[in-house]
Amino acid sequence: MIKNFKKQNVWFVFTPYLWLVLFFFVPLALIFKISISVSEWGMPPYRDLFSLSENGLEINSTLGNYLFIFSDPFYIRSYLNSLSLAFTSTVLCLLIGYPIAFYVAKSKPSIRNILLIMLIIPFWSSFLLRVYAWKVLLQGSGIINSVLIHIGLITEPISMLHNHYAVILGVVYTYLPFMILPLYGYLVKFDLNLIDASNDLGAKPLNTFVKVILPLSLPGIVAGSMLVFIPVVGEYIIPEMLGGSDKLYFGKIIWDEFFVNRDWPIASALAMSGIVILVFPIIIFQLMYAKYNFRNE
Protein backbone atom coordinates (compact mmCIF):
# COMPACT_ATOMS: atom_id res chain seq x y z
CA MET A 1 0.00 0.00 0.00
CA ILE A 2 1.18 3.47 -0.77
CA LYS A 3 1.08 5.42 2.46
CA ASN A 4 1.55 9.05 1.61
CA PHE A 5 -0.54 9.14 -1.53
CA LYS A 6 -0.81 12.87 -2.16
CA LYS A 7 -4.03 14.67 -1.28
CA GLN A 8 -4.19 16.23 -4.73
CA ASN A 9 -4.39 12.73 -6.17
CA VAL A 10 -7.81 12.02 -4.73
CA TRP A 11 -9.24 12.46 -8.23
CA PHE A 12 -7.59 9.14 -9.01
CA VAL A 13 -10.11 7.45 -6.75
CA PHE A 14 -13.02 9.81 -7.13
CA THR A 15 -13.30 10.12 -10.92
CA PRO A 16 -14.35 6.47 -11.43
CA TYR A 17 -16.17 6.46 -8.07
CA LEU A 18 -18.39 9.39 -9.06
CA TRP A 19 -18.89 8.03 -12.57
CA LEU A 20 -20.19 4.71 -11.24
CA VAL A 21 -22.40 6.36 -8.63
CA LEU A 22 -23.89 8.66 -11.25
CA PHE A 23 -24.32 6.24 -14.17
CA PHE A 24 -24.72 2.89 -12.40
CA PHE A 25 -26.09 3.39 -8.90
CA VAL A 26 -28.42 6.35 -9.51
CA PRO A 27 -30.09 4.66 -12.55
CA LEU A 28 -30.69 1.52 -10.46
CA ALA A 29 -32.15 3.61 -7.64
CA LEU A 30 -34.30 5.35 -10.22
CA ILE A 31 -35.81 2.11 -11.56
CA PHE A 32 -36.50 1.11 -7.96
CA LYS A 33 -38.34 4.40 -7.50
CA ILE A 34 -40.34 3.98 -10.70
CA SER A 35 -41.14 0.37 -9.79
CA ILE A 36 -43.08 1.56 -6.74
CA SER A 37 -44.83 4.37 -8.60
CA VAL A 38 -48.33 4.41 -10.01
CA SER A 39 -48.75 4.26 -13.80
CA GLU A 40 -50.58 7.08 -15.46
CA TRP A 41 -50.99 8.56 -18.93
CA GLY A 42 -48.53 11.25 -19.82
CA MET A 43 -44.84 11.89 -20.00
CA PRO A 44 -43.23 10.45 -17.95
CA PRO A 45 -45.94 7.75 -17.74
CA TYR A 46 -45.96 7.48 -13.95
CA ARG A 47 -47.06 9.69 -11.06
CA ASP A 48 -44.48 11.39 -8.84
CA LEU A 49 -43.81 9.59 -5.57
CA PHE A 50 -44.45 12.73 -3.53
CA SER A 51 -46.91 15.41 -4.51
CA LEU A 52 -48.41 18.45 -2.81
CA SER A 53 -52.16 18.83 -2.99
CA GLU A 54 -54.84 20.54 -0.90
CA ASN A 55 -54.69 17.56 1.48
CA GLY A 56 -51.01 18.26 2.20
CA LEU A 57 -48.16 15.97 1.23
CA GLU A 58 -49.31 12.90 -0.61
CA ILE A 59 -47.25 9.78 -1.10
CA ASN A 60 -48.17 7.90 -4.24
CA SER A 61 -46.25 4.73 -3.63
CA THR A 62 -47.53 1.27 -4.34
CA LEU A 63 -46.49 -2.32 -4.23
CA GLY A 64 -49.16 -2.98 -6.83
CA ASN A 65 -46.68 -3.48 -9.66
CA TYR A 66 -44.91 -6.25 -7.77
CA LEU A 67 -48.20 -7.85 -6.71
CA PHE A 68 -49.31 -7.72 -10.33
CA ILE A 69 -46.15 -9.48 -11.54
CA PHE A 70 -46.23 -12.20 -8.91
CA SER A 71 -49.90 -12.94 -9.27
CA ASP A 72 -49.55 -13.51 -13.01
CA PRO A 73 -48.13 -16.93 -13.97
CA PHE A 74 -47.07 -15.41 -17.31
CA TYR A 75 -44.30 -13.39 -15.62
CA ILE A 76 -43.32 -16.08 -13.15
CA ARG A 77 -42.99 -18.57 -16.00
CA SER A 78 -40.69 -16.21 -17.89
CA TYR A 79 -38.32 -16.04 -14.89
CA LEU A 80 -38.35 -19.83 -14.61
CA ASN A 81 -37.81 -20.22 -18.38
CA SER A 82 -34.79 -17.91 -18.22
CA LEU A 83 -33.33 -19.78 -15.25
CA SER A 84 -33.85 -23.15 -16.88
CA LEU A 85 -32.41 -21.91 -20.20
CA ALA A 86 -29.32 -20.61 -18.39
CA PHE A 87 -28.96 -23.84 -16.40
CA THR A 88 -29.48 -26.20 -19.36
CA SER A 89 -27.12 -24.34 -21.64
CA THR A 90 -24.44 -24.04 -18.95
CA VAL A 91 -24.52 -27.81 -18.41
CA LEU A 92 -24.46 -28.50 -22.16
CA CYS A 93 -21.58 -26.04 -22.70
CA LEU A 94 -19.67 -27.77 -19.90
CA LEU A 95 -20.30 -31.26 -21.33
CA ILE A 96 -19.30 -30.21 -24.86
CA GLY A 97 -16.59 -27.76 -23.85
CA TYR A 98 -14.72 -29.84 -21.29
CA PRO A 99 -13.44 -32.60 -23.64
CA ILE A 100 -12.47 -29.98 -26.24
CA ALA A 101 -10.60 -27.85 -23.68
CA PHE A 102 -8.98 -30.98 -22.23
CA TYR A 103 -7.66 -32.30 -25.54
CA VAL A 104 -6.53 -28.87 -26.74
CA ALA A 105 -4.62 -28.39 -23.47
CA LYS A 106 -3.05 -31.85 -23.79
CA SER A 107 -1.86 -31.35 -27.38
CA LYS A 108 1.74 -30.72 -28.36
CA PRO A 109 2.63 -27.01 -27.87
CA SER A 110 2.99 -26.37 -31.62
CA ILE A 111 -0.49 -27.76 -32.41
CA ARG A 112 -1.92 -26.35 -29.19
CA ASN A 113 -1.19 -22.73 -30.15
CA ILE A 114 -2.90 -23.15 -33.51
CA LEU A 115 -5.94 -24.78 -31.86
CA LEU A 116 -6.04 -21.97 -29.29
CA ILE A 117 -6.16 -19.36 -32.06
CA MET A 118 -8.97 -21.37 -33.63
CA LEU A 119 -10.87 -21.17 -30.33
CA ILE A 120 -10.32 -17.43 -30.06
CA ILE A 121 -11.54 -16.59 -33.59
CA PRO A 122 -15.23 -17.41 -32.93
CA PHE A 123 -14.88 -15.75 -29.52
CA TRP A 124 -13.88 -12.47 -31.17
CA SER A 125 -16.26 -12.54 -34.10
CA SER A 126 -19.56 -10.77 -33.80
CA PHE A 127 -22.07 -12.33 -31.44
CA LEU A 128 -25.07 -11.18 -33.47
CA LEU A 129 -23.68 -12.63 -36.70
CA ARG A 130 -23.05 -16.03 -35.11
CA VAL A 131 -26.68 -16.15 -33.99
CA TYR A 132 -27.71 -15.06 -37.48
CA ALA A 133 -25.66 -17.93 -38.95
CA TRP A 134 -27.94 -20.42 -37.18
CA LYS A 135 -31.00 -18.60 -38.42
CA VAL A 136 -29.69 -19.17 -41.95
CA LEU A 137 -28.86 -22.83 -41.29
CA LEU A 138 -32.16 -23.74 -39.68
CA GLN A 139 -34.38 -22.19 -42.38
CA GLY A 140 -36.95 -24.38 -44.10
CA SER A 141 -34.89 -24.02 -47.26
CA GLY A 142 -31.68 -24.13 -45.22
CA ILE A 143 -28.74 -26.44 -45.64
CA ILE A 144 -29.67 -28.84 -42.83
CA ASN A 145 -33.12 -29.46 -44.26
CA SER A 146 -31.68 -29.88 -47.76
CA VAL A 147 -29.18 -32.47 -46.54
CA LEU A 148 -31.83 -34.38 -44.59
CA ILE A 149 -34.12 -34.46 -47.62
CA HIS A 150 -31.25 -35.46 -49.90
CA ILE A 151 -30.29 -38.49 -47.79
CA GLY A 152 -33.96 -39.40 -47.54
CA LEU A 153 -34.50 -39.02 -43.79
CA ILE A 154 -37.37 -36.62 -44.37
CA THR A 155 -39.46 -35.76 -47.40
CA GLU A 156 -40.75 -32.32 -46.41
CA PRO A 157 -38.61 -29.60 -44.81
CA ILE A 158 -39.23 -29.60 -41.05
CA SER A 159 -39.45 -26.30 -39.24
CA MET A 160 -36.48 -26.11 -36.91
CA LEU A 161 -36.64 -22.39 -36.17
CA HIS A 162 -38.83 -20.52 -33.69
CA ASN A 163 -38.91 -23.01 -30.83
CA HIS A 164 -36.98 -23.29 -27.59
CA TYR A 165 -34.67 -26.04 -28.90
CA ALA A 166 -33.36 -23.60 -31.49
CA VAL A 167 -32.80 -21.11 -28.65
CA ILE A 168 -30.79 -23.67 -26.63
CA LEU A 169 -28.76 -24.56 -29.71
CA GLY A 170 -28.04 -20.89 -30.43
CA VAL A 171 -27.06 -20.19 -26.83
CA VAL A 172 -24.77 -23.23 -26.59
CA TYR A 173 -23.14 -22.32 -29.89
CA THR A 174 -22.50 -18.66 -29.08
CA TYR A 175 -21.42 -19.18 -25.47
CA LEU A 176 -19.27 -22.31 -25.96
CA PRO A 177 -16.01 -20.32 -26.33
CA PHE A 178 -16.77 -18.55 -23.01
CA MET A 179 -16.76 -22.00 -21.37
CA ILE A 180 -13.80 -23.49 -23.24
CA LEU A 181 -11.31 -20.64 -22.77
CA PRO A 182 -11.30 -20.48 -18.93
CA LEU A 183 -11.33 -24.30 -18.76
CA TYR A 184 -8.37 -24.37 -21.09
CA GLY A 185 -6.62 -21.77 -18.91
CA TYR A 186 -6.72 -24.10 -15.92
CA LEU A 187 -6.18 -27.38 -17.76
CA VAL A 188 -3.08 -26.13 -19.56
CA LYS A 189 -1.36 -25.44 -16.23
CA PHE A 190 -2.23 -28.96 -15.15
CA ASP A 191 0.75 -31.30 -14.63
CA LEU A 192 0.21 -34.31 -16.90
CA ASN A 193 2.53 -36.41 -14.71
CA LEU A 194 -0.28 -36.47 -12.13
CA ILE A 195 -2.35 -38.59 -14.52
CA ASP A 196 0.54 -41.00 -15.02
CA ALA A 197 1.17 -41.12 -11.28
CA SER A 198 -2.47 -41.93 -10.64
CA ASN A 199 -2.43 -44.62 -13.34
CA ASP A 200 0.78 -46.12 -12.00
CA LEU A 201 -0.76 -46.35 -8.56
CA GLY A 202 -3.52 -48.47 -10.07
CA ALA A 203 -6.40 -46.03 -10.43
CA LYS A 204 -8.83 -46.73 -13.26
CA PRO A 205 -9.14 -43.91 -15.87
CA LEU A 206 -12.56 -42.89 -14.54
CA ASN A 207 -11.22 -42.75 -11.00
CA THR A 208 -8.27 -40.66 -12.13
CA PHE A 209 -10.64 -38.26 -13.83
CA VAL A 210 -13.04 -37.91 -10.89
CA LYS A 211 -10.43 -37.79 -8.12
CA VAL A 212 -7.50 -36.00 -9.76
CA ILE A 213 -8.38 -34.08 -12.92
CA LEU A 214 -11.85 -32.83 -12.01
CA PRO A 215 -11.01 -31.29 -8.59
CA LEU A 216 -7.96 -29.55 -10.04
CA SER A 217 -9.99 -28.02 -12.87
CA LEU A 218 -12.84 -26.92 -10.57
CA PRO A 219 -11.88 -23.21 -10.65
CA GLY A 220 -12.01 -23.32 -14.45
CA ILE A 221 -15.40 -25.04 -14.37
CA VAL A 222 -16.77 -22.39 -12.01
CA ALA A 223 -15.32 -19.50 -14.01
CA GLY A 224 -16.61 -20.87 -17.32
CA SER A 225 -20.05 -21.64 -15.90
CA MET A 226 -20.34 -18.09 -14.53
CA LEU A 227 -19.38 -16.61 -17.90
CA VAL A 228 -22.17 -18.61 -19.54
CA PHE A 229 -24.87 -18.53 -16.88
CA ILE A 230 -24.79 -14.80 -16.04
CA PRO A 231 -25.34 -13.33 -19.50
CA VAL A 232 -27.75 -16.07 -20.61
CA VAL A 233 -30.12 -15.27 -17.74
CA GLY A 234 -30.91 -11.89 -19.30
CA GLU A 235 -30.42 -12.94 -22.92
CA TYR A 236 -32.64 -11.08 -25.37
CA ILE A 237 -31.14 -11.44 -28.85
CA ILE A 238 -31.09 -15.24 -29.20
CA PRO A 239 -34.71 -15.87 -28.12
CA GLU A 240 -35.78 -12.98 -30.34
CA MET A 241 -34.02 -14.33 -33.43
CA LEU A 242 -34.31 -18.10 -33.06
CA GLY A 243 -37.13 -18.54 -30.56
CA GLY A 244 -40.84 -18.66 -31.00
CA SER A 245 -43.84 -18.14 -28.80
CA ASP A 246 -43.62 -21.58 -27.14
CA LYS A 247 -41.42 -20.20 -24.35
CA LEU A 248 -40.96 -16.57 -23.35
CA TYR A 249 -37.89 -15.34 -21.55
CA PHE A 250 -37.27 -12.61 -19.00
CA GLY A 251 -35.20 -10.38 -21.34
CA LYS A 252 -37.88 -10.28 -24.01
CA ILE A 253 -40.66 -9.62 -21.48
CA ILE A 254 -38.88 -6.51 -20.15
CA TRP A 255 -38.15 -5.33 -23.68
CA ASP A 256 -41.79 -5.69 -24.76
CA GLU A 257 -43.17 -4.20 -21.55
CA PHE A 258 -41.04 -1.12 -22.14
CA PHE A 259 -41.00 -0.66 -25.91
CA VAL A 260 -44.39 -2.16 -26.84
CA ASN A 261 -46.67 -1.58 -23.83
CA ARG A 262 -44.76 1.54 -22.68
CA ASP A 263 -45.49 0.58 -19.09
CA TRP A 264 -42.48 1.96 -17.23
CA PRO A 265 -43.52 0.98 -13.69
CA ILE A 266 -44.13 -2.66 -14.68
CA ALA A 267 -40.91 -2.83 -16.70
CA SER A 268 -39.00 -1.38 -13.72
CA ALA A 269 -40.65 -3.77 -11.27
CA LEU A 270 -39.74 -6.67 -13.59
CA ALA A 271 -36.13 -5.45 -13.68
CA MET A 272 -35.94 -5.09 -9.87
CA SER A 273 -37.45 -8.55 -9.33
CA GLY A 274 -35.03 -9.85 -11.95
CA ILE A 275 -32.12 -8.49 -9.93
CA VAL A 276 -33.42 -10.19 -6.77
CA ILE A 277 -34.36 -13.52 -8.37
CA LEU A 278 -31.65 -13.90 -11.00
CA VAL A 279 -28.67 -11.79 -9.93
CA PHE A 280 -28.55 -12.08 -6.12
CA PRO A 281 -28.18 -15.89 -6.15
CA ILE A 282 -25.14 -15.46 -8.41
CA ILE A 283 -23.56 -12.90 -6.07
CA ILE A 284 -24.25 -15.10 -3.04
CA PHE A 285 -22.75 -18.10 -4.83
CA GLN A 286 -19.63 -16.11 -5.70
CA LEU A 287 -19.19 -14.93 -2.10
CA MET A 288 -19.62 -18.50 -0.78
CA TYR A 289 -17.23 -19.85 -3.38
CA ALA A 290 -14.62 -17.22 -2.51
CA LYS A 291 -14.95 -18.16 1.18
CA TYR A 292 -14.65 -21.87 0.36
CA ASN A 293 -11.49 -21.23 -1.64
CA PHE A 294 -10.09 -19.07 1.12
CA ARG A 295 -10.62 -21.83 3.71
CA ASN A 296 -9.03 -24.47 1.49
CA GLU A 297 -5.88 -22.49 0.86
Place this chain on the structure above:
Amino acid sequence: MNKLFFKIFTLTIGFSFLYFPILTLIAYSFNDNKRVMVWKGFSFRWYKELFHNEQILEAFYTSLKIASLSATFATVMGVMIGFSLTRISKIPARPFFIFLSSSPLVMPEIILGLSLLLFFISSNHIIGFPSSKGQLTVLISHITFSVAFVAVIIQSRLSSYDKNIEEAAQDLGTIPNMIFWKVTAPVILPAILSGWLLAFTLSLDDLVVASFTTGPGANTLPIVVFSKVRLGLSPEVNALSAIIMLIVILAAISIYLINRSNIKK
Protein backbone atom coordinates in the same frame (compact mmCIF):
# COMPACT_ATOMS: atom_id res chain seq x y z
CA MET B 1 -4.46 -46.00 -30.42
CA ASN B 2 -8.00 -45.99 -29.13
CA LYS B 3 -7.19 -42.89 -27.06
CA LEU B 4 -5.67 -41.02 -29.97
CA PHE B 5 -8.69 -41.82 -32.12
CA PHE B 6 -11.02 -40.50 -29.42
CA LYS B 7 -8.99 -37.32 -29.13
CA ILE B 8 -8.98 -36.59 -32.86
CA PHE B 9 -12.67 -37.48 -33.07
CA THR B 10 -13.59 -35.05 -30.24
CA LEU B 11 -11.51 -32.20 -31.64
CA THR B 12 -12.85 -32.69 -35.17
CA ILE B 13 -16.48 -32.70 -34.03
CA GLY B 14 -15.89 -29.77 -31.66
CA PHE B 15 -14.19 -27.53 -34.18
CA SER B 16 -16.65 -28.46 -36.93
CA PHE B 17 -19.48 -27.37 -34.66
CA LEU B 18 -17.72 -24.04 -34.03
CA TYR B 19 -16.85 -23.36 -37.67
CA PHE B 20 -19.59 -24.95 -39.78
CA PRO B 21 -22.15 -22.12 -39.33
CA ILE B 22 -19.60 -19.38 -39.95
CA LEU B 23 -18.19 -21.04 -43.05
CA THR B 24 -21.67 -21.67 -44.49
CA LEU B 25 -22.46 -17.99 -44.04
CA ILE B 26 -19.26 -17.02 -45.86
CA ALA B 27 -19.93 -19.50 -48.68
CA TYR B 28 -23.45 -18.19 -49.24
CA SER B 29 -22.25 -14.57 -49.26
CA PHE B 30 -21.05 -15.27 -52.83
CA ASN B 31 -24.48 -16.50 -53.87
CA ASP B 32 -25.96 -14.46 -56.71
CA ASN B 33 -29.54 -14.78 -55.47
CA LYS B 34 -31.79 -12.57 -53.41
CA ARG B 35 -33.12 -15.70 -51.72
CA VAL B 36 -30.22 -16.38 -49.40
CA MET B 37 -30.31 -20.18 -49.31
CA VAL B 38 -31.02 -20.98 -52.96
CA TRP B 39 -27.75 -21.22 -54.88
CA LYS B 40 -27.78 -19.49 -58.25
CA GLY B 41 -24.16 -18.82 -59.04
CA PHE B 42 -20.95 -17.26 -57.81
CA SER B 43 -20.79 -13.45 -57.67
CA PHE B 44 -19.54 -10.49 -55.68
CA ARG B 45 -22.92 -8.80 -56.09
CA TRP B 46 -23.68 -8.47 -52.36
CA TYR B 47 -20.23 -7.11 -51.59
CA LYS B 48 -20.81 -4.38 -54.18
CA GLU B 49 -24.22 -3.58 -52.70
CA LEU B 50 -22.76 -3.61 -49.19
CA PHE B 51 -20.17 -1.00 -50.12
CA HIS B 52 -22.88 1.20 -51.57
CA ASN B 53 -25.16 0.86 -48.57
CA GLU B 54 -24.89 4.29 -46.88
CA GLN B 55 -26.82 3.13 -43.83
CA ILE B 56 -24.46 0.24 -43.05
CA LEU B 57 -21.31 2.25 -43.80
CA GLU B 58 -22.43 5.11 -41.57
CA ALA B 59 -23.37 2.70 -38.77
CA PHE B 60 -19.98 1.01 -39.10
CA TYR B 61 -18.24 4.37 -38.75
CA THR B 62 -20.43 5.32 -35.74
CA SER B 63 -19.66 1.98 -34.07
CA LEU B 64 -15.91 2.35 -34.57
CA LYS B 65 -15.99 5.89 -33.18
CA ILE B 66 -18.03 4.98 -30.10
CA ALA B 67 -16.05 1.79 -29.48
CA SER B 68 -12.64 3.48 -29.58
CA LEU B 69 -13.73 6.41 -27.41
CA SER B 70 -15.53 4.11 -24.97
CA ALA B 71 -12.54 1.75 -24.74
CA THR B 72 -10.16 4.64 -24.07
CA PHE B 73 -12.26 6.24 -21.30
CA ALA B 74 -13.09 2.86 -19.77
CA THR B 75 -9.42 1.87 -19.73
CA VAL B 76 -8.36 5.09 -18.01
CA MET B 77 -11.02 4.68 -15.32
CA GLY B 78 -10.48 0.92 -15.08
CA VAL B 79 -6.81 1.52 -14.33
CA MET B 80 -7.78 4.11 -11.70
CA ILE B 81 -10.12 1.60 -10.03
CA GLY B 82 -7.67 -1.28 -10.18
CA PHE B 83 -4.89 0.88 -8.77
CA SER B 84 -7.08 2.39 -6.05
CA LEU B 85 -8.43 -0.94 -4.84
CA THR B 86 -5.07 -2.68 -4.66
CA ARG B 87 -2.82 0.20 -3.57
CA ILE B 88 -4.73 2.85 -1.66
CA SER B 89 -5.95 1.89 1.78
CA LYS B 90 -8.09 4.91 2.66
CA ILE B 91 -11.13 4.89 0.37
CA PRO B 92 -14.38 6.19 1.82
CA ALA B 93 -17.03 3.44 1.90
CA ARG B 94 -14.64 0.95 0.36
CA PRO B 95 -17.12 -1.99 0.23
CA PHE B 96 -19.54 0.26 -1.66
CA PHE B 97 -16.80 1.13 -4.14
CA ILE B 98 -16.06 -2.58 -4.63
CA PHE B 99 -19.78 -3.23 -5.12
CA LEU B 100 -20.02 -0.44 -7.72
CA SER B 101 -16.99 -1.57 -9.66
CA SER B 102 -17.90 -5.25 -9.81
CA SER B 103 -21.67 -5.50 -10.07
CA PRO B 104 -21.93 -4.27 -13.67
CA LEU B 105 -20.24 -7.62 -14.46
CA VAL B 106 -23.26 -9.61 -13.26
CA MET B 107 -25.99 -7.15 -14.23
CA PRO B 108 -28.07 -8.38 -17.19
CA GLU B 109 -27.54 -5.92 -20.05
CA ILE B 110 -31.29 -5.50 -20.48
CA ILE B 111 -31.59 -4.11 -16.93
CA LEU B 112 -28.53 -1.92 -17.44
CA GLY B 113 -29.99 -0.54 -20.67
CA LEU B 114 -33.42 0.10 -19.16
CA SER B 115 -32.04 1.85 -16.08
CA LEU B 116 -29.72 4.08 -18.12
CA LEU B 117 -32.48 5.07 -20.53
CA LEU B 118 -34.84 6.01 -17.69
CA PHE B 119 -31.98 7.90 -16.07
CA PHE B 120 -31.22 9.90 -19.24
CA ILE B 121 -34.89 10.77 -19.72
CA SER B 122 -35.26 11.92 -16.10
CA SER B 123 -32.05 13.92 -16.05
CA ASN B 124 -33.12 15.58 -19.29
CA HIS B 125 -36.37 16.59 -17.55
CA ILE B 126 -34.62 17.90 -14.45
CA ILE B 127 -31.38 19.54 -15.61
CA GLY B 128 -31.77 19.43 -19.39
CA PHE B 129 -28.76 17.16 -19.86
CA PRO B 130 -28.33 15.13 -22.02
CA SER B 131 -30.30 17.34 -24.41
CA SER B 132 -31.23 14.36 -26.57
CA LYS B 133 -30.43 10.69 -26.87
CA GLY B 134 -27.70 9.94 -29.36
CA GLN B 135 -24.06 9.05 -29.67
CA LEU B 136 -23.20 10.69 -26.34
CA THR B 137 -25.71 8.63 -24.35
CA VAL B 138 -24.56 5.39 -26.04
CA LEU B 139 -20.96 6.34 -25.28
CA ILE B 140 -21.69 7.02 -21.60
CA SER B 141 -23.52 3.69 -21.29
CA HIS B 142 -20.75 1.72 -22.97
CA ILE B 143 -18.09 3.30 -20.76
CA THR B 144 -20.16 2.41 -17.69
CA PHE B 145 -20.34 -1.32 -18.34
CA SER B 146 -16.86 -1.63 -19.83
CA VAL B 147 -15.14 -0.01 -16.83
CA ALA B 148 -15.90 -3.02 -14.65
CA PHE B 149 -14.33 -5.47 -17.12
CA VAL B 150 -11.14 -3.42 -17.47
CA ALA B 151 -10.94 -2.95 -13.68
CA VAL B 152 -11.03 -6.74 -13.12
CA ILE B 153 -8.17 -7.33 -15.58
CA ILE B 154 -6.02 -4.55 -14.08
CA GLN B 155 -6.78 -5.64 -10.53
CA SER B 156 -5.75 -9.25 -11.11
CA ARG B 157 -2.51 -8.11 -12.76
CA LEU B 158 -1.76 -5.64 -9.94
CA SER B 159 -2.45 -8.08 -7.13
CA SER B 160 -0.29 -10.81 -8.69
CA TYR B 161 2.91 -8.83 -9.10
CA ASP B 162 5.53 -8.09 -6.54
CA LYS B 163 4.60 -4.98 -4.56
CA ASN B 164 8.14 -4.80 -3.24
CA ILE B 165 9.19 -3.09 -6.47
CA GLU B 166 6.93 -0.17 -5.63
CA GLU B 167 8.10 -0.12 -2.01
CA ALA B 168 11.70 -0.17 -3.17
CA ALA B 169 11.01 2.81 -5.39
CA GLN B 170 9.39 4.55 -2.44
CA ASP B 171 12.38 3.80 -0.20
CA LEU B 172 14.66 5.22 -2.86
CA GLY B 173 12.74 8.49 -2.55
CA THR B 174 10.58 8.35 -5.66
CA ILE B 175 7.47 10.45 -5.19
CA PRO B 176 4.19 8.45 -5.35
CA ASN B 177 3.13 10.10 -8.58
CA MET B 178 6.32 8.99 -10.28
CA ILE B 179 5.97 5.48 -8.85
CA PHE B 180 2.80 5.02 -10.83
CA TRP B 181 4.20 6.34 -14.12
CA LYS B 182 7.71 4.89 -13.90
CA VAL B 183 7.15 1.60 -12.06
CA THR B 184 3.54 0.43 -12.03
CA ALA B 185 2.35 1.53 -15.46
CA PRO B 186 5.07 -0.26 -17.48
CA VAL B 187 4.47 -3.50 -15.57
CA ILE B 188 0.74 -3.52 -16.19
CA LEU B 189 0.98 -2.33 -19.81
CA PRO B 190 -0.03 -5.74 -21.29
CA ALA B 191 -3.08 -5.77 -18.98
CA ILE B 192 -3.93 -2.22 -20.07
CA LEU B 193 -3.76 -3.24 -23.73
CA SER B 194 -5.92 -6.34 -23.27
CA GLY B 195 -8.36 -4.28 -21.19
CA TRP B 196 -8.65 -1.73 -23.99
CA LEU B 197 -9.17 -4.47 -26.57
CA LEU B 198 -11.87 -6.14 -24.45
CA ALA B 199 -13.68 -2.82 -23.90
CA PHE B 200 -13.44 -2.11 -27.63
CA THR B 201 -15.02 -5.44 -28.60
CA LEU B 202 -17.67 -5.18 -25.86
CA SER B 203 -18.77 -1.84 -27.28
CA LEU B 204 -18.58 -2.98 -30.90
CA ASP B 205 -20.68 -6.07 -30.15
CA ASP B 206 -23.30 -4.49 -27.91
CA LEU B 207 -26.85 -4.44 -29.21
CA VAL B 208 -29.12 -4.40 -26.16
CA VAL B 209 -27.74 -1.43 -24.20
CA ALA B 210 -27.26 0.59 -27.39
CA SER B 211 -30.85 -0.09 -28.50
CA PHE B 212 -32.12 1.40 -25.24
CA THR B 213 -29.88 4.44 -25.14
CA THR B 214 -29.60 5.38 -28.81
CA GLY B 215 -31.39 8.20 -30.53
CA PRO B 216 -31.63 9.77 -33.98
CA GLY B 217 -28.35 9.67 -35.89
CA ALA B 218 -26.68 7.22 -33.57
CA ASN B 219 -27.43 3.83 -35.07
CA THR B 220 -24.55 1.49 -34.35
CA LEU B 221 -23.71 -1.42 -36.63
CA PRO B 222 -25.40 -4.11 -34.46
CA ILE B 223 -28.60 -2.04 -34.39
CA VAL B 224 -28.70 -1.76 -38.19
CA VAL B 225 -27.79 -5.44 -38.69
CA PHE B 226 -30.39 -6.54 -36.16
CA SER B 227 -33.10 -4.50 -37.87
CA LYS B 228 -32.22 -6.26 -41.14
CA VAL B 229 -32.17 -9.84 -39.84
CA ARG B 230 -34.74 -9.75 -37.04
CA LEU B 231 -37.55 -10.90 -39.28
CA GLY B 232 -35.75 -12.39 -42.26
CA LEU B 233 -32.44 -13.01 -43.95
CA SER B 234 -30.27 -10.50 -45.74
CA PRO B 235 -27.61 -11.36 -48.33
CA GLU B 236 -25.83 -8.09 -47.56
CA VAL B 237 -25.44 -9.20 -43.95
CA ASN B 238 -23.87 -12.45 -45.23
CA ALA B 239 -21.27 -10.39 -47.07
CA LEU B 240 -20.72 -8.25 -43.98
CA SER B 241 -20.17 -11.40 -41.86
CA ALA B 242 -17.60 -12.67 -44.32
CA ILE B 243 -15.68 -9.38 -44.15
CA ILE B 244 -15.78 -9.28 -40.34
CA MET B 245 -14.60 -12.91 -40.17
CA LEU B 246 -11.75 -12.11 -42.51
CA ILE B 247 -10.64 -9.19 -40.31
CA VAL B 248 -10.84 -11.34 -37.15
CA ILE B 249 -8.93 -14.24 -38.77
CA LEU B 250 -6.18 -11.91 -40.04
CA ALA B 251 -5.90 -10.29 -36.59
CA ALA B 252 -5.72 -13.71 -34.90
CA ILE B 253 -3.06 -15.00 -37.30
CA SER B 254 -0.91 -11.89 -36.89
CA ILE B 255 -1.11 -12.17 -33.10
CA TYR B 256 -0.13 -15.84 -33.39
CA LEU B 257 2.88 -14.96 -35.57
CA ILE B 258 3.97 -12.12 -33.26
CA ASN B 259 3.74 -14.44 -30.26
CA ARG B 260 5.75 -17.14 -32.02
CA SER B 261 8.54 -14.78 -33.02
CA ASN B 262 8.64 -13.40 -29.46
CA ILE B 263 9.01 -16.90 -28.03
CA LYS B 264 11.79 -17.72 -30.49
CA LYS B 265 13.75 -14.64 -29.38
